[in-house]
Amino acid sequence: xxxxxxxxxxxxxxxxxxxxxxxxxxxxxxxxxxxxxxxxxxxxxxxxxxxxxxxxxxxxxxxxxxxxxxxxxxxxxxxxxxxxxxxxxxxxxxxxxxxxxxxxxxxxxxxxxxxxxxxxxxxxxxxxxxxxxxxxxxxxxxxxxxxxxxxxxxxxxxxxxxxxxxxxxxxxxxxxxxxxxxxxxxxxxxxxxxxxxxxxxxxxxxxxxxxxxxxxxxxxxxxxxxxxxxxxxxxxxxxxxxxxxxxxxxxxxxxxxxxxxxxxxxxxxxxxxxxxxxxxxxxxxxxxxxxxxxxxxxxxxxxxxxxxxxxxxxxxxxxxxxxxxxxxxxxxxxxxxxxxxxxxxxxxxxxxxxxxxxxxxxxxxxxxxxxxxxxxxxxxxxxxxxxxxxxxxxxxxxxxxxxxxxxxxxxxxxxxxxxxxxxxxx
Amino acid sequence: xxxxxxxxxxxxxxxxxxxxxxxxxxxxxxxxxxxxxxxxxxxxxxxxxxxxxxxxxxxxxxxxxxxxxxxxxxxxxxxxxxxxxxxxxxxxxxxxxxxxxxxxxxxxxxxxxxxxxxxxxxxxxxxxxxxxxxxxxxxxxxxxxxxxxxxxxxxxxxxxxxxxxxxxxxxxxxxxxxxxxxxxxxxxxxxxxxxxxxxxxxxxxxxxxxxxxxxxxxxxxxxxxxxxxxxxxxxxxxxxxxxxxxxxxxxxxxxxxxxxxxxxxxxxxxxxxxxxxxxxxxxxxxxxxxxxxxxxxxxxxxxxxxxxxxxxxxxxxxxxxxxxxxxxxxxxxxxxxxxxxxxxxxxxxxxxxxxxxxxxxxxxxxxxxxxxxxxxxxxxxxxxxxxxxxxxxxxxxxxxxxxxxxxxxxxxxxxxxxxxxxxxxx
Numbered sequence: 001x002x003x004x005x006x007x008x009x010x011x012x013x014x015x016x017x018x019x020x021x022x023x024x025x026x027x028x029x030x031x032x033x034x035x036x037x038x039x040x041x042x043x044x045x046x047x048x049x050x051x052x053x054x055x056x057x058x059x060x061x062x063x064x065x066x067x068x069x070x071x072x073x074x075x076x077x078x079x080x081x082x083x084x085x086x087x088x089x090x091x092x093x094x095x096x097x098x099x100x101x102x103x104x105x106x107x108x109x110x111x112x113x114x115x116x117x118x119x120x121x122x123x124x125x126x127x128x129x130x131x132x133x134x135x136x137x138x139x140x141x142x143x144x145x146x147x148x149x150x151x152x153x154x155x156x157x158x159x160x161x162x163x164x165x166x167x168x169x170x171x172x173x174x175x176x177x178x179x180x181x182x183x184x185x186x187x188x189x190x191x192x193x194x195x196x197x198x199x200x201x202x203x204x205x206x207x208x209x210x211x212x213x214x215x216x217x218x219x220x221x222x223x224x225x226x227x228x229x230x231x232x233x234x235x236x237x238x239x240x241x242x243x244x245x246x247x248x249x250x251x252x253x254x255x256x257x258x259x260x261x262x263x264x265x266x267x268x269x270x271x272x273x274x275x276x277x278x279x280x281x282x283x284x285x286x287x288x289x290x291x292x293x294x295x296x297x298x299x300x301x302x303x304x305x306x307x308x309x310x311x312x313x314x315x316x317x318x319x320x321x322x323x324x325x326x327x328x329x330x331x332x333x334x335x336x337x338x339x340x341x342x343x344x345x346x347x348x349x350x351x352x353x354x355x356x357x358x359x360x361x362x363x364x365x366x367x368x369x370x371x372x373x374x375x376x377x378x379x380x381x382x383x384x385x386x387x388x389x390x391x392x393x394x395x396x397x398x399x400x401x402x403x404x405x406x407x408x409x410x411x412x413x414x415x416x417x418x419x420x421x422x423x424x425x426x
Numbered sequence: 427x428x429x430x431x432x433x434x435x436x437x438x439x440x441x442x443x444x445x446x447x448x449x450x451x452x453x454x455x456x457x458x459x460x461x462x463x464x465x466x467x468x469x470x471x472x473x474x475x476x477x478x479x480x481x482x483x484x485x486x487x488x489x490x491x492x493x494x495x496x497x498x499x500x501x502x503x504x505x506x507x508x509x510x511x512x513x514x515x516x517x518x519x520x521x522x523x524x525x526x527x528x529x530x531x532x533x534x535x536x537x538x539x540x541x542x543x544x545x546x547x548x549x550x551x552x553x554x555x556x557x558x559x560x561x562x563x564x565x566x567x568x569x570x571x572x573x574x575x576x577x578x579x580x581x582x583x584x585x586x587x588x589x590x591x592x593x594x595x596x597x598x599x600x601x602x603x604x605x606x607x608x609x610x611x612x613x614x615x616x617x618x619x620x621x622x623x624x625x626x627x628x629x630x631x632x633x634x635x636x637x638x639x640x641x642x643x644x645x646x647x648x649x650x651x652x653x654x655x656x657x658x659x660x661x662x663x664x665x666x667x668x669x670x671x672x673x674x675x676x677x678x679x680x681x682x683x684x685x686x687x688x689x690x691x692x693x694x695x696x697x698x699x700x701x702x703x704x705x706x707x708x709x710x711x712x713x714x715x716x717x718x719x720x721x722x723x724x725x726x727x728x729x730x731x732x733x734x735x736x737x738x739x740x741x742x743x744x745x746x747x748x749x750x751x752x753x754x755x756x757x758x759x760x761x762x763x764x765x766x767x768x769x770x771x772x773x774x775x776x777x778x779x780x781x782x783x784x785x786x787x788x789x790x791x792x793x794x795x796x797x798x799x800x801x802x803x804x805x806x807x808x809x810x811x812x813x814x815x816x817x818x819x820x821x822x823x824x825x826x827x828x829x830x831x832x833x834x835x836x837x838x839x840x841x842x843x844x845x846x847x848x849x850x851x852x
Contacts, residue, residue, distance in 0.1 A: 101795055133797065135751045136761035138730040168751035168785075169729045248752035248788025300726040300749070302818060303595045304564040312738055323726070325561045325594035326674035335562035359594075360786075362674025369527055371559065392728060 012063030012096040015039065017049055018056045024049070025060065029096040040094055042200040063096070073118070079159040080124040081215045082152035084145060087131040088166025090193035090204050101196060103131045114197070114205045117212040120269070124158060134166030134173070139292040139396060142176035146290045149177065153186050153286045160187035160215030162208070167192045167245055167253060170224060174240030175393040176292075178222040178417035185284040188222045189214045190240070194251050203227050203251040210235035210265040217271055218280040222417070223262060227251040236261035239275070241390045241419035244360065257360055258385040259421045291400035293318060298392045300358055301330045307342035314346035318403060319395045320353045322380075323388045328355040328364030332371040340374060347379040352408050354381040354395060356388040381409050383420075390419050438489030438522040441465065443475055444482040450475070451486065455522045466520055468626035489522070499544070505585040506550040507641045508578035510571060513557040514592025516619035516630050527622060529557045540623070540631040546638040546695070550584060560592030560599070565718040565822060568602035572716045575603065579612050579712045586613035586641030588634070593618045593671055593679060596650060600666030601819040602718075604648040604843035611710040614648045615640045616666070620677050629653050629677040636661035636691040643697055644706040648843070649688060653677040662687035665701070667816045667845035670786065683786055684811040685847045717826035719744060724818045726784055727756045733768035740772035744829060745821045746779045748806075749814045754781040754790030758797040766800060773805040778834050780807040780821060782814040807835050809846075816845045 009015045009028055017024045017039065026039030029046065036048040037057070085091055087103065095102040117123075129144050145163060152161045165173055174190050181188065191211040193204035203226070211225045214237055222240035229252050242259040264272040296319040299309065313320055324330050330339040347353055355375070357364045363385035366372040376382055383391050391412075398411045413420070435441045435454050443450045443465065452465030455472065462474040463483070511517055513529065521528040543549075555570050571589060578587045591599055600616050607614065617637040619630035629652070637651045640663055648666035655678050668685040690698040722745040725735065739746055750756050756765040773779055781801070783790045789811035792802040802808055809817050817838075824837045839846070 132760050133755065133758075133795070135727070135729060135755045135797075136757050138757075138762055140762070168753075168755065172729050245752060245785050246787055248783050248785045248790065250788065253752070253785065253788075294730055297731075298726060298728045300724060301561070302724045302815070303561060303598050304720055305723075308742070316734070326671060326679070327594075329559065329561040329594065331562050331564075332559075334558050336564055336566070357674050359671050359674045359679065361672055362676065362679075364674065369559070371561075389728070 009057055009059040010063070013059055014061040016058045016060055017054055018058070019049065019053045020055065027094075027096060029094070040096070074122055075118070078120065078122045079216045080122045080157050081212070082124050082155075082158055082161050083126045084148050084152075084161060084163045085126060085128045085131070086137065086141070086145060086163060086165050088134055088164065088170075088192055089196050090164045090191065090207075091131060092196045093198050094196065104197075114208050116205070116209055120209070120212045121159075121216060124155075125152075132166070134169040137166070137169060137173060139176070139294050142173055142180065143290040143292065145173065146177055146180040146288055149181060149188055150286050150288045153181075153184075153188070156282070158186070159282075160189065160217075162211045162215050163188070163190045164208075165190050165192055167194060171240075171243050171245060171254070171387075171389055172393055174222055174224050174243060175390045175419070176397075178240040178419070179394060179397045180288060180290040181222065182287040182289050183284050184220050184222070184278065185281045185286055187215050187217055187219050187280070189237075190222070190224045192224075192226055194249055194253055203232075206232050206267055207235060209267045213269045213271065214263075214265050219262060220278045220280045221262060224254055225265060226254050228261075228264065232267075234264050234266045237263045237265055239418045241417050242387065242421065244387055244389060246360075257387055258363065259418070292396045293399035294396060296320065296392060296396045296399065298388060299323065301325070303331070305331070305337065307331070307337055307339040310339065310342040310346050314349055314351045318350075318352065319399050320346070320351060321388055321391045321395055322353065322355050323358035324355050324364065326357055326359045326362060326364075327368055327372055328357060328366060328375070328382055329369070329371050330375070332374065340378065343375065343380060344378040350403070352381070352395065352399065352403070352405065353379070354383050354391055354412060356383050356386060356391050358388070360387070379405065381412050383412060385421050386419050394419060435483055435485040436489065439485055440487040442484045442486055443480055444484070445475060445479045446481065453520075453522060455520070466522070500548055501544070504546065504548045505642045506548045506583050507638070508550050508581075508584055508587050509552045510574050510578075510587060510589045511552060511554045511557070512563065512567070512571060512589060512591050514560055514590065514596075514618055515622050516590045516617065516633075517557060518622045519624050520622065530623075540634050542631070542635055543638040546635070547585075547642060550581075551578070553578075558592070560595040563592070563595060563599060565602070565720050568599055568606065569716040569718065571599065572603055572606040572714055575607060575614055576712050576714045579607075579610075579614070582708070584612070585708075586615065586643075588637045588641050589614070589616045590634075591616050591618055593620060597666075597669050597671060597680070597813075597815055598819055600648055600650050600669060601816045601845070602823075604666040604845070605820060605823045606714060606716040607648065608713040608715050609710050610646050610648070610704065611707045611712055613641050613643055613645050613706070614666075615663075616648070616650045618650075618652055620675055620679055629658075632658050632693055633661060635693045639695045639697065640689075640691050643691075645688060646704045646706045647688060650680055651691060652680050654687075654690065658693075660690050660692045663689045663691055665844045667843050668813065668847065670813055670815060672786075683813055684789065685844070718822045719825035720822060722746065722818060722822045722825065724814060725749065727751070729757070731757070731763065733757070733763055733765040736765065736768040736772050740775055740777045744776075744778065745825050746772070746777060747814055747817045747821055748779065748781050749784035750781050750790065752783050752785045752788060752790075753794055753798055754783060754792060754801070754808055755795070755797050756801070758800065766804065769801065769806060770804040776829070778807070778821065778825065778829070778831065779805070780809050780817055780838060782809050782812060782817050784814070786813070805831065807838050809838060811847050812845050820845060
């Protein structure tokens with residue numbers, strides 16, 4: 001007889017439940033219904049089992065036992081990295097009291113699910129500036145992360161940095177870091193999970209493993225590293241300014257847009273370069289340039305939209321990114337709602353207005369049809385193949401330096417961090 | 427000696443220009459620079475050639491000759507369709523006076539580039555309710571198109587309808603027709619071109635050919651028919667409520683989102699069904715239900731966005747579609763800008779607010795994390811896998827019938843025209 005069977009299983013313990021029909025393994029979670037026992041399956045789903053149907057409930061592993069599994073030993077021959085933890089699914093775990101999800105805040109706990117990375121790197125420091133879901137991360141947080149990254153990269157013992165982050169607005173943070181960190185010398189790797197670490201289907205393990213390889217590679221770029229497909233075969237390293245989340249739940253949610261990924265990164269450590277990149281220069285010093293003008297807005301155009309919104313926004317904001325049609329149109333004079341006089345007025349009152357494409361893939365082009373030529377003529381800046389989200393971050397960055405139209409236009413159309421890709425057919 | 431060589435080529439004529447280095451064929455267009463001859467190449471690009479470098483310019487074909495090529499003969503054994511022309515690239519041609527693009531308004535001219543469709547169908551009537559680029563097409567236009575479609579479909583001699591339309595906001599029109607046309611009996615086929623008909627690389631010809639096959643098929647749905655890939659091999663028929671433009675210029679710009687296309691349609695006429703669809707019932711009568719409440723807005727959430735926008739919108743609009751995070755989040759209490767009190771106030775003041783995902787692929791889900799559960803609790807309606815653009819059109823349609831919260835919620839969450847896909851893993 002197993003000695004565990006003598007104990008009564010408690011919340012968080014792994015148990016096997018035996019009913020007349022089946023045997024079910026899972027983790028015991030708190031039940032608000034006295035007649036039901038609820039367990040979380042390995043798949044992440046919760047099921048309730050009527051107490052009257054339970055023949056036996058065996059304790060398989062105590063919660064406390066699992067907590068203590070992580071033993072991080074420093075291995076002197078391995079390179080050192082820093083990890084910055086900011087929240088998101090990769091930092092969340094099932095709360096066995098509620099069956100919901102809660103934050104992991106203890107570093108030991110954070111890495112118990114993927115001890116493999118400690119065969120690749122030593123973690124010098126785990127920094128937790130804040131814990132937030134990514135929809136709550138704003139320009140102040142981008143700045144704070146950039147400051148932490150700067151400190152780590154300018155530590156000569158550190159080979160690179162991994163930032164764990166929520167998925168939804170990760171591409172805003174990766175863009176912000178791309179603009180904020182000048183003279184980048186080492187890899188800055190953002191990674192994530194679409195499914196939390198304690199679920200059987202979690203993508204966290206491979207993403208973090210590939211991120212560790214990326215962080216000690218010679219790719220001195222801000223990159224987003226995550227599943228390339230729904231299989232656990234390899235990750236892509238996407239350029240921070242050329243990536244977007246394009247699925248709510250799939251593990252390969254992030255796609256490079258209008259550019260190829262920089263590399264394929266395999267869990268084994270193999271790296272296949274796919275695109276140009278800046279090489280590591282450990283001796284260089286990173287400089288921080290993290291000012292941001294928050295008075296900017298991102299507006300998606302839709303047919304029938306009243307241009308009154310332009311009047312409203314121009315009173316409150318210094319800059320506006322419009323997601324227009326594929327080539328960058330909005331309603332013009334053959335429409336019942338001609339936007340052009342409203343745009344002209346806003347520009348004349350000092351607002352900077354830039355045009356991007358809501359088709360996501362491809363680029364705006366003001367030279368194909370006359371309405372766009374007219375929209376450009378009144379001063380709207382056409383941003384070629386720049387993603388709307390990247391354009392938003394860049395505009396806030398640029399408007400913190402100057403509000404002079406010509407200077408803003410020149411900076412917006414100059415490639416600073418790979419955000420404009422003129423080389424390839426998009 | 428070719429007799430054409432005796433004539434002097436004029437604007438619009440096809441010519442061959444011989445220089446010391448090369449021979450170039452193209453169409454002569456007006457030049458504002460007296461020292462240059464400008465020709466439009468088959469690829470669509472214009473090039474200027476210095477007059478001093480031209481050894482000879484031969485006339486290959488006169489503009490007038492090309493205009494007269496179309497001879498439409500009625501073939502009694504072929505089925506009849508109606509065509510509704512609304513503008514867009516498929517209805518545009520190069521204006522050889524300016525080198526720019528202008529509308530084609532004469533039906534004869536419109537079809538001279540693709541006479542092959544007259545081997546498949548007889549065109550009973552070509553209707554041109556208006557000519558607009560799609561960014562200028564609004565809810566009044568959707569209604570007008572729907573009225574024309576209703577008339578055509580209720581004509582017993584007509585097997586189906588083709589609507590030619592600009593690409594950029596075609597998916598709004600296809601959604602509107604999907605909701606407006608009740609008891610659909612025959613195919614309603616929207617088609618387009620990414621490159622104008624007179625360019626060598628135009629996709630118009632195959633799209634129109636496949637649309638003709640679709641219009642006489644048994645698929646009694648509102649469908650968007652166009653290139654499935656960048657090759658000229660076959661088209662997809664996308665469901666009108668499940669399609670979105672996802673590239674500014676590629677010929678396969680339209681993608682089915684969160685659903686498979688209904689069918690592959692080959693230029694040969696072969697049709698391979700891929701998904702469920704309603705079958706043709708010629709004897710049924712279509713009913714028009716084309717009311718629309720235009721007081722609605724589509725808002726894309728971005729990090730750092732001030733919730734003031736909700737206050738502004740709730741004073742002007744009856745309904746709001748938010749493009750939130752993947753699962754449908756916006757800033758909540760751990761953010762510096764908590765949206766939840768603003769959403770609550772707007773809803774308490776009678777605004778209908780619905781949530782969609784800005785990841786495009788996948789679906790919102792209010793049950794995974796607590797912020798979304800809270801957002802749903804205050805009354806935001808989570809629209810599952812419905813596209814934001816489709817949701818916008820549906821909300822305008824539903825709000826023209828009722829503003830009662832419970833009734834609106836019920837209709838928004840009920841599948842009316844394939845806009846909700848609960849069957850498949852997205």
